[in-house]
Amino acid sequence: xxxxxxxxxxxxxxxFIGLGVIRRVSRLLYTPLMSLTNAISAIAVVGxxxxxxxxxxLTIRILGAVALxxxxxxxxxxxxxTDRMLKMFKKQ
Amino acid sequence: xxxxxxxxxxxxxxxxxxxxxxxxxxxxxxRGVIAGVTGMTVAVVATWIQxxxxxxxxxxxxxxxxxxxxxxxxxxxxxxVPQRTALSHAFGxxxxxxxxxxxxxxxxxxxxxxxxxxxxxxxxxxxxxxILGFLTFTGSLMAAGKLQEVRWIPQRPVTYPGQxxxxxxxLVIAVxxxxxxxxxxGAPWAAQAFxxxxxxxLIFGVLLIIPIGGADMPTVISILNxxxxxxxxxxxxxxxxxxxxxxxxxxxxxxxxxxxxMCRAMNRSFTNVLFGAFGxxxxxxxxxxxxxxxxxxxxxxxxLLEQARNVVIIPGYGMAVAQAQHKVRELYDALTxxxxxxxxxxxxxAGRMPGHMNVLLAEANIPYSALVEMDEINPEMPxxxxxxxxxxxxxxxxAARYNKxxxxxxxxxxxxxxxxTVLAVxxxxxxxxxxxxxxxxxxxxxxxxxxxxxxxxxDLVKQFGSGGIH
Numbered sequence: 001x002x003x004x005x006x007x008x009x010x011x012x013x014x015x016f017i018g019l020g021v022i023r024r025v026s027r028l029l030y031t032p033l034m035s036l037t038n039a040i041s042a043i044a045v046v047g048x049x050x051x052x053x054x055x056x057x058l059t060i061r062i063l064g065a066v067a068l069x070x071x072x073x074x075x076x077x078x079x080x081x082t083d084r085m086l087k088m089f090k091k092q
Numbered sequence: 093x094x095x096x097x098x099x100x101x102x103x104x105x106x107x108x109x110x111x112x113x114x115x116x117x118x119x120x121x122x123r124g125v126i127a128g129v130t131g132m133t134v135a136v137v138a139t140w141i142q143x144x145x146x147x148x149x150x151x152x153x154x155x156x157x158x159x160x161x162x163x164x165x166x167x168x169x170x171x172x173v174p175q176r177t178a179l180s181h182a183f184g185x186x187x188x189x190x191x192x193x194x195x196x197x198x199x200x201x202x203x204x205x206x207x208x209x210x211x212x213x214x215x216x217x218x219x220x221x222x223i224l225g226f227l228t229f230t231g232s233l234m235a236a237g238k239l240q241e242v243r244w245i246p247q248r249p250v251t252y253p254g255q256x257x258x259x260x261x262x263l264v265i266a267v268x269x270x271x272x273x274x275x276x277x278g279a280p281w282a283a284q285a286f287x288x289x290x291x292x293x294l295i296f297g298v299l300l301i302i303p304i305g306g307a308d309m310p311t312v313i314s315i316l317n318x319x320x321x322x323x324x325x326x327x328x329x330x331x332x333x334x335x336x337x338x339x340x341x342x343x344x345x346x347x348x349x350x351x352x353x354m355c356r357a358m359n360r361s362f363t364n365v366l367f368g369a370f371g372x373x374x375x376x377x378x379x380x381x382x383x384x385x386x387x388x389x390x391x392x393x394x395x396l397l398e399q400a401r402n403v404v405i406i407p408g409y410g411m412a413v414a415q416a417q418h419k420v421r422e423l424y425d426a427l428t429x430x431x432x433x434x435x436x437x438x439x440x441x442a443g444r445m446p447g448h449m450n451v452l453l454a455e456a457n458i459p460y461s462a463l464v465e466m467d468e469i470n471p472e473m474p475x476x477x478x479x480x481x482x483x484x485x486x487x488x489x490x491a492a493r494y495n496k497x498x499x500x501x502x503x504x505x506x507x508x509x510x511x512x513t514v515l516a517v518x519x520x521x522x523x524x525x526x527x528x529x530x531x532x533x534x535x536x537x538x539x540x541x542x543x544x545x546x547x548x549x550x551d552l553v554k555q556f557g558s559g560g561i562h
């Protein structure tokens with residue numbers, strides 16, 4: 001089923017890319033960085049959509065809907081507050 | 093359809109990486125948000141249009157509620173950003189835990205499928221997803237509660253004998269049950285074991301945060317950030333979804349790097365933060381000669397500041413509590429206008445989350461070119477005429493350099509004591525969060541200004557405005 005070899009491969013490479021990119025992030029922006037990565041990792045929403053929307057038993061779909069709500073909240077508040085904070089950083 | 097899914101996942105991955113890349117400079121950072129939103133939209137649409145999705149009403153409903161809760165959460169005052177961040181880690185953990193639970197019972201529900209779907213690898217990923225997800229959920233809720241100063245959550249670290257044994261014991265039982273389930277996924281007790289695997293981390297998350305005090309919050313939030321990312325990675329393994337694995341790995345590595353930076357800035361290890369219970373009651377100071385503080389008047393302080401050529405302001409959590417950042421801006425303007433060079437020295441763990449001080453000062457319209465990191469400002473401190481300590485405490489305590497008896501020993505500090513004159517604004521005469529006496533306050537070149545930071549700064553600014561000083 002799960003091709004776990006290639007999944008592990010993706011995980012290791014993505015972690016290295018992450019370490020490389022995050023290391024270069026401006027120290028001024030650690031707070032918005034955290035809200036941005038939080039919004040991005042709410043990509044878990046795609047898992048919730050499948051659990052909620054497919055033809056599953058009711059209890060399963062309720063679990064999915066709560067998860068979908070939680071992820072969606074993170075996406076909306078995460079991106080909005082990141083932008084709100086970044087707008088404030090002015091050079092002069 | 094499958095091709096669309098794969099291509100959109102690749103596109104979203106690329107956009108997410110660019111989003112983080114653009115965060116390397118405040119000038120390009122807002123582009124990152126646009127890239128992130130675009131990537132997210134592409135991924136959501138590509139998933140939603142799959143033919144197996146039939147209950148659209150449910151999805152729309154959950155998304156609408158997500159907006160209704162999410163928009164107000166994005167408008168909180170910036171002093172409340174740490175608790176919002178902790179809350180969002182909690183939501184991320186909750187989503188991972190719930191999806192994992194749903195996936196497990198889906199596979200278990202059909203015995204024909206269970207043997208094929210609950211392979212050792214997938215079962216391990218499920219267990220990891222649920223444990224990480226649920227411990228992040230309650231742990232982050234507790235952290236958010238402590239930061240919000242919710243009444244029934246104790247602010248001070250709560251410790252008891254055998255605490256670490258209890259904590260680790262709870263986690264070990266959950267992991268052991270997980271291993272048993274990986275080995276026998278179809279066992280008759282599988283459902284019960286899985287429920288225990290879900291409940292134990294919920295308890296563990298609470299126990300983990302109880303002994304942690306406010307000064308450790310920047311590190312703890314970063315560690316929970318990493319856990320939330322790893323929970324998303326585990327979910328990606330369960331769902332065989334590479335986009336999820338990638339996004340989770342980006343989040344996890346960000347949390348990891350921030351945790352390392354925070355730990356280094358406090359000279360402590362992960363295990364020490366999580367299991368070392370900072371802020372334990374200090375043995376009473378054994379100093380023979382108790383030195384006295386010297387108090388300065390507002391007029392005198394204003395004079396000192398005006399006669400200085402360069403001033404370094406060292407903000408701490410006290411500035412945030414007093415909401416004094418806008419008064420800081422007024423003081424910055426008044427001094428700059430008089431030709432005084434003003435810089436801000438930012439300690440990595442000042443405030444309650446990484447980067448907290450920078451955001452608060454940026455909100456007050458202080459240009460980010462005036463915000464200087466600890467390592468860059470320290471060599472300049474001996475040439476600084478006035479160091480103005482504003483609600484910071486442990487990060488300027490010289491005892492960290494040599495006193496092995498203090499819990500902050502070895503922590504890198506901002507060398508405020510090396511400035512020619514130190515002015516320290518302090519709310520009360522009590523010791524700081526870590527409960528440690530601060531030697532800076534009794535040095536020969538230190539003068540104290542007692543009072544609420546906002547009020548004191550207001551009075552200082554008035555001295556410049558009303559012509560009290562010529």
